[in-house]
Amino acid sequence: MKISVQVIVDPENGDPIITKSIAAFRREDLSSDTLGLTIKESKLLLKNVQSEFVIKQVDQYIGKHKTCNQCYKKRKIKSHTEIVYRTLFGKLKLPNPRFYMCSCNKNNKQKSYSLLSVLLPERISPELQYLQTKWSSLVSYGVTSNIIEDVLPVHANISSIFYTTHKIAKQLDAEIGEEKHCFIDGCENEWNQLPNPDLPLTVGIDGGYINAREGSNRKAGWFEAIVGKSLHETHTSKRFGFVCKYDDKPKSRLNTMLKRQGLQMNQNIVFLSDGGDTVRTLQQNMSPHSEHLLDWFHITMRITVMKQMVKGLANNSEDKLHNQLKSIKWNIWHGNVSKALDKIDSFSEDFYEEKIDKNSKRFKLRKYANEFYTYIESNRCYITNYAERYRYGEIISTSFVEATVNEVISKRMVKKQQMRWTQEGAHRMIQVRIATLNNELRDEFCRWYPNMDNINNNQVLENVA
Numbered sequence: 118m119k120i121s122v123q124v125i126v127d128p129e130n131g132d133p134i135i136t137k138s139i140a141a142f143r144r145e146d147l148s149s150d151t152l153g154l155t156i157k158e159s160k161l162l163l164k165n166v167q168s169e170f171v172i173k174q175v176d177q178y179i180g181k182h183k184t185c186n187q188c189y190k191k192r193k194i195k196s197h198t199e200i201v202y203r204t205l206f207g208k209l210k211l212p213n214p215r216f217y218m219c220s221c222n223k224n225n226k227q228k229s230y231s232l233l234s235v236l237l238p239e240r241i242s243p244e245l246q247y248l249q250t251k252w253s254s255l256v257s258y259g260v261t262s263n264i265i266e267d268v269l270p271v272h273a274n275i276s277s278i279f280y281t282t283h284k285i286a287k288q289l290d291a292e293i294g295e296e297k298h299c300f301i302d303g304c305e306n307e308w309n310q311l312p313n314p315d316l317p318l319t320v321g322i323d324g325g326y327i328n329a330r331e332g333s334n335r336k337a338g339w340f341e342a343i344v345g346k347s348l349h350e351t352h353t354s355k356r357f358g359f360v361c362k363y364d365d366k367p368k369s370r371l372n373t374m375l376k377r378q379g380l381q382m383n384q385n386i387v388f389l390s391d392g393g394d395t396v397r398t399l400q401q402n403m404s405p406h407s408e409h410l411l412d413w414f415h416i417t418m419r420i421t422v423m424k425q426m427v428k429g430l431a432n433n434s435e436d437k438l439h440n441q442l443k444s445i446k447w448n449i450w451h452g453n454v455s456k457a458l459d460k461i462d463s464f465s466e467d468f469y470e471e472k473i474d475k476n477s478k479r480f481k482l483r484k485y486a487n488e489f490y491t492y493i494e495s496n497r498c499y500i501t502n503y504a505e506r507y508r509y510g511e512i513i514s515t516s517f518v519e520a521t522v523n524e525v526i527s528k529r530m531v532k533k534q535q536m537r538w539t540q541e542g543a544h545r546m547i548q549v550r551i552a553t554l555n556n557e558l559r560d561e562f563c564r565w566y567p568n569m570d571n572i573n574n575n576q577v578l579e580n581v582a
């Protein structure tokens with residue numbers, strides 16, 4: 118049996134309907150491997166449909182432009198050229214006639230123009246750009262190329278995927294408004310007139326490290342990226358992120374995320390972070406009703422380190438030291454900062470010796486305890502009664518941000534240790550990855566190319582990432 122596929126084009130202007138065969142498939146015996154289309158056949162089919170589709174659209178467009186739309190005189194063709202246009206279903210050569218400017222337009226200094234060069238400046242379809250960007254935000258450029266070539270009738274060049282991804286990242290960045298010191302709008306009176314605010318937002322912010330690449334230097338070290346996530350009881354959570362030394366509008370970036378979460382000026386917002394200066398400046402002046410808390414997760418992490426160091430001392434006062442640490446933790450948990458500081462002080466004093474060896478474990482623990490003292494003291498106004506918040510079911514810890522750092526940075530950028538990034542490259546990757554994970558990439562494309570339909574099947578992909 119032979120099964121043929123035809124394309125039928127109706128110009129809907131009285132011209133005859135055109136029918137064209139674009140593929141034929143032969144099948145004899147039925148078995149699992151002859152039932153329906155193979156991958157190869159499906160690619161051929163898509164490629165041929167696309168080619169026919171596009172050629173007809175272009176022909177019609179050229180036809181409409183053969184006469185001047187002002188004086189209706191026939192335009193003169195200067196030359197016949199072509200452009201190469203890449204789509205999801207194949208790379209196509211499109212006729213691109215160069216017309217002389219019509220003599221009715223005296224003001225125009227240009228003598229001629231190429232019809233499609235103006236219409237299609239990008240030479241790559243939005244759908245192909247979308248898939249390239251989406252997949253490369255989730256998996257490596259190489260794997261993206263393999264996936265695309267597996268299912269679509271296109272050659273997916275890695276450098277072209279890289280170029281598209283960076284271009285889209287720049288476009289995403291361009292949507293972020295200018296950096297400002299303060300994002301609080303209006304005054305108390307105006308805020309009071311706003312509709313009743315939604316439930317509070319909780320924003321956790323933390324840092325992660327990425328392997329640096331500087332030319333051929335294989336030991337270029339690391340650089341820091343900041344990642345944050347905003348949680349709300351009824352809205353889906355959103356992420357934001359940037360490379361510290363590269364980004365010049367981090368506050369505006371955070372503000373954009375909060376606005377997308379529906380933040381209004383009379384709404385409460387809680388920021389949780391580890392108290393670093395970069396992060397603290399970032400979250401200031403976002404909202405008049407914001408609360409800034411030192412994250413419980415980072416406090417306990419430090420206490421756990423000290424606990425382990427005490428174990429390593431092989432000291433007979435181990436129990437006493439453990440009890441001291443327990444009491445320090447208990448006091449911070451209940452927001453008793455002064456008492457906690459006293460306890461840290463006396464804990465640290467226990468390690469004081471006149472001639473302490475600087476390489477000894479005792480010295481290291483004492484140093485660590487002193488740093489912990491400074492950490493708690495300099496963040497004292499951000500320490501709250503965690504016990505009480507916990508009782509009320511409020512978030513006290515950014516462990517959810519640790520998962521975000523992992524999902525935004527580590528899985529795509531750190532996991533493979535040999536992978537090294539430039540600050541710009543990492544920053545761009547973070548932007549596209551966040552747009553994908555936030556389920557916003559398709560929406561952005563639809564804003565740039567309003568005719569792209571807004572189908573959204575990204576939800577499942579959060580799990581794949």
Ligand SMILES: [Zn+2]
Nearest residue numbers: 185188219221
């Ligand atoms: Zn004219």
